[in-house]
Amino acid sequence: xxxxxxxxxxxxxxxxxxxxxxxxxxxxxxxxxxxxxxxxxxxxxxxxxxxxxxxxxxxxxxxxxxxxxxxxxxxxxxxxxxxxxxxxxxxxxxxxxx
Numbered sequence: 664x665x666x667x668x669x670x671x672x673x674x675x676x677x678x679x680x681x682x683x684x685x686x687x688x689x690x691x692x693x694x695x696x697x698x699x700x701x702x703x704x705x706x707x708x709x710x711x712x713x714x715x716x717x718x719x720x721x722x723x724x725x726x727x728x729x730x731x732x733x734x735x736x737x738x739x740x741x742x743x744x745x746x747x748x749x750x751x752x753x754x755x756x757x758x759x760x761x
Contacts, residue, residue: 698757699758712755713759718755721747721751725743725746725747726747728743729743729744
């Protein structure tokens with residue numbers, strides 16, 4: 664069955680979105696690897712795993728990224744805050760469960 668030009672265009676756009684999602688997954692995997700390394704250093708230094716100041720800094724940076732890119736690509740600060748919160752909370756949960 665032949666696709667219409669609109670369907671073909673949609674298929675191509677979705678393919679690009681899938682490529683971006685793959686890149687995001689790869690970057691999140693790398694982030695988790697670095698978080699594991701940070702955990703190992705904190706354990707060796709006898710420091711607590713949870714660092715609320717660092718968590719706040721990370722979330723604030725996600726929000727700043729949204730503000731810097733808002734005009735260029737319409738990133739929502741709310742969305743970026745939620746991503747930052749999720750990533751930091753998930754990372755800490757993983758660190759505490761190991």
